[in-house]
Amino acid sequence: MAEIVMAYSASHAPMMTADPGSAPREQADNFFGALEKVRDTAKEKGVQAIVMITGEHFTNFFLDGLPQIAVGLDDAHLGPPEVWLQVPKKMVPSDPGLAAHITAKLVEQGQQPALSYGMKLDHGFMTVYYWLDNTMDLPMVPIVLNCTTPPLMTVRQFHEFGRALGNAIRSYDGLERVALVAGGGLSHFVGEPRVGDIDEEFDTWLLDILAKGDLSDIIDIPNDELMEAGNGTGEIRSWIALAGAMNDAPGEVLSYVPVYEWINGMGVVLYKGDKEAAAV
């Protein structure tokens, strides 16, 4: 059976690849240093494939048919559609066996993911993935979440989804070493009068929750309250799902920097793999 050998959550501001030098040097070094540590850990663990969850940005779906969760089921997926992202276009390989298994096991556990062929991998995936493997050869099973268009699944529902996703990955017998990755957040505002603001107080509050592995303060937060930290901040649903998949183990906050030039609170939280966590 597959082991989740590592998991991490990371912000996915487009500017981190489109114009990385626009951030203050110290902040960029802090954030990218954390992603380098993650990349080294993935190499050390011999990760064979990743499962990545991130917010949908009207890249794959629109208002005429917007699923709350969708799994990409192709052999490979094209990314990124944004020509300005400074990430080369490529058909990123997937592991269709793992994708099909995840979908089936999610349904068995009461989740209702949409099935998607032809999924495109926008900045939500490609910024973080490119930093993990700039050859873009590492297989990735993509999953998109509705994080911005109400009515939204609650934080608790995404936590339950994450638990089901973790169970699904661990019950797959086609691979041995899988990494789970969440992209999105932290606080940011887009397309509204507060665009450019960052709620540093929210970001540090959330990171403290994840570091403690105690989600009780956020698990039942109403969406309206969460939106006070930014209309893009709902993307932290992917971080919550990942925490659920890792059984609310304490995460290690590798980085937090509010990068106003990228209009985004930028953070990275790393989780131990299953065997390592069990040994603690």
Place this chain on the structure above:
Amino acid sequence: MTLYMVQRCLFDHLRRLEAAGDGPKPTIVTEGYDLTPEEVRAVSEPDIGAIYAMGTHPVIINGFCRALGYKRADYRTLLENSGVVPERKKTRWQK
């Protein structure tokens, strides 16, 4: 006529821009969408504040502004002048 049609018009425009790649940028198409004269004006000028005030999804506004060449938060003033400023509420994480 409906908010959906405004958003559909903008979404389709963004897809056409994406398809054009580095080639000539297509202008926005309003024919074929059931839009009022005010909606046609707002998306054609464009009037970002008016598009926002109609209730257009912020992710679409963000993509549209990026396509127009705005960077980072420099379209903020267009929205601050829209007359629609969300009320801020107390939250559990504020000290």
